[in-house]
Amino acid sequence: MRKIFSLSLVAAVLATVVAAQAPATAGPAEDAFFTPPDPLPAGAPGDVVRVRASEAGAITSTVRAWQVMYHSTGALGQRNVVTGMILIPRSVDPATAPIVSFASGTYGPAFRCAPSEMERIGASYEQPAINDMLRAGYAVVMTDYEGYHPDPKTTYITGRSEGHAVIDIVRAAQRMPETGLSRDAEVVFRGYSQGGGASLWAAQLQPGYAPELNLVGAVGGGVPADLVQVSLQLDGKLGFGFLAYSLIGLDNAYPELDLENYLNETGRTEFARMQREACTLELLLDYRGKRLSEYTTSSPVLTPPWLARVQENKLGGTAVRVPVHQYHGTRDDVVDFAQHKALRDTYCKAGVTVDWKTYDTDHITGVYLGNAGAAAFIADRFAGRPATSNC
Incomplete structure (x- = not known):
């Protein structure tokens, strides 16, 4: 049951x-409201x-x-x-x-x-x-x-x-x-x-x-x-799309991480497509069971720059007052x-x-x-x- x-x-x-x-096709693609002023x-x-x-x-x-x-x-x-x-x-x-x-x-x-x-x-x-x-x-x-x-x-x-x-x-x-x-x-x-x-x-x-x-x-x-413990459960599993998206998100936040430098040709193509096209459905279905090794020449996740930024994003360093x-x-x-x-x-x-x-x-x-x-x-x-x- x-x-x-x-x-x-x-x-x-x-x-x-x-x-x-x-x-x-009727989404916000041409909607200037979302474009940040420059x-x-x-x-x-x-x-x-x-x-x-x-x-x-x-x-x-x-x-x-x-x-x-x-x-x-x-x-x-x-x-x-x-x-x-x-x-x-x-x-x-x-x-x-x-x-x-x-x-x-x-x-x-x-x-x-x-x-x-x-x-x-x-x-x-x-x-x-x-x-x-x-x-x-x-x-x-x-x-x-x-x-x-x-x-x-x-x-x-x-x-x-x-x-x-x-x-x-x-x-x-x-x-x-x-x-x-x-x-x-x-x-x-x-x-x-x-x-x-x-x-x-x-x-x-x-x-x-x-x-x-x-x-x-x-x-x-x-x-x-x-994020370290979460990522261990995602590679090759149902949630691989979320792992890939996490790498994209961290790379967008911290330019020195240079994710593209770790990607192979398939990775560059698929990660770019993910940013252009993927919502929750694609993350769950299109990337289910995939592995990071399919998209990279070497893994970024264990390198010092990535480990440092991941550590910065670990909750619990400050007590919540409410x-x-x-x-x-x-x-x-x-x-x-x-x-x-x-x-x-x-x-x-x-x-x-x-x-x-x-x-x-x-x-x-x-x-x-x-x-x-x-x-x-x-x-x-x-x-x-x-x-x-x-x-």
């Missing part, structure tokens, strides 16, 4: 992702560069929605601009609405895969979680992360870049006159998989980067906390369970208030199975109930 349940959810995910591929205008992190009203798929009639471009900060501390989506239920007073910065999971490197575009056309595979939060009366803000523009250079799985983007879209939403959101609103960061890592990076960075935010909690499910809900499937076949459990233990030793939950399930099923626990944790934080730890 458990296997049937899991397979049905996998089918549901793939059906949603297939729907996301359908409008590929040169970048002056602005502090969170300042709005441009904004436009948007649809939001099947929920358009129940929310006010905007796509926004805002200032943020890259992995090396450089100024950048990032796009994203802001959703506010029409049924709530925005002046009193709490805010969830929802860090999306993996949508893929191609420009058309930007999470805000998937939300706009109604093709987000995380829509059940988004709908739950909107029904609860929360404003939901969703970053695209760095690099979704016509010449995509996404910095996938790069902690500081993603954490800054998760934080700064809250600032952008609060600074937009159109939203009516309060700068004193209570805030929670939430995400799963890539988004779980981004959420916890945001929580670690927030005290020094955005101390003005009224952060009350963070949620991270299926978290890739230690309560944290972490969860993971014990049979996760994409993101190693043990390395997230190790992060939980690190946080516990550092005195973080951790609510830890495990599920007897795989990675894709965990996208959905953890929603109820995450929703209950967020509701408690916004209600001001005391947080408990099961360290």
Whole structure:
């Protein structure tokens, strides 16, 4: 029965992702909204560069929605601009609405895969979680992360870049006159998989980067906390496309890594195609079972420059100051369970208030199975109930 349940959810995910591929030729390829201004205008992190009203798929009639471009900060501390989506239920007073910065999971490197575009056309595979939060009366803000523009250079799985983007879209939403959101609103960061890592990076960075935010909690499910341990489970397996995308993301964030220098002819062709064309469906299906040795002349992952940057992107170096809900499937076949459990233990030793939950399930099923626990944790934080730890 458990296997049937899991397979049905996998089918549901793939059906949603297939729907996301359908409008590929009608996607944002010619949409100048996503093109960063050159040169970048002056602005502090969170300042709005441009904004436009948007649809939001099947929920358009129940929310006010905007796509926004805002200032943020890259992995090396450089100024950048990032796009994203802001959703506010029409049924709530925005002046009193709490805010969830929802860090999306993996949508893929191609420009058309930007999470805000998937939300706009109604093709987000995380829509059940988004709908739950909107029904609860929360404003939901969703970053695209760095690099979704016509010449995509996404910095996938790069902690500081993603954490800054998760934080700064809250600032952008609060600074937009159109939203009516309060700068004193209570805030929670939430995400799963890539988004779980981004959420916890945001929580670690927030005290020094955005101390003005009224952060009350963070949620991270299926978290890739230690990229070395995660990568060991991906080569030659279901999630190889995520490993390849991780190399691309790190290379985009840190130019000195020079990924192309390690690629053979097949690797150059396929990695370039991945950046142009691949969303989640292609990452899962086109690259399933592939090995890094098929695409490289020598492996970059054990060289000193790569090891140093990977180490920089290991979570746990800073204690989170707000309560944290972490969860993971014990049979996760994409993101190693043990390395997230190790992060939980690190946080516990550092005195973080951790609510830890495990599920007897795989990675894709965990996208959905953890929603109820995450929703209950967020509701408690916004209600001001005391947080408990099961360290």
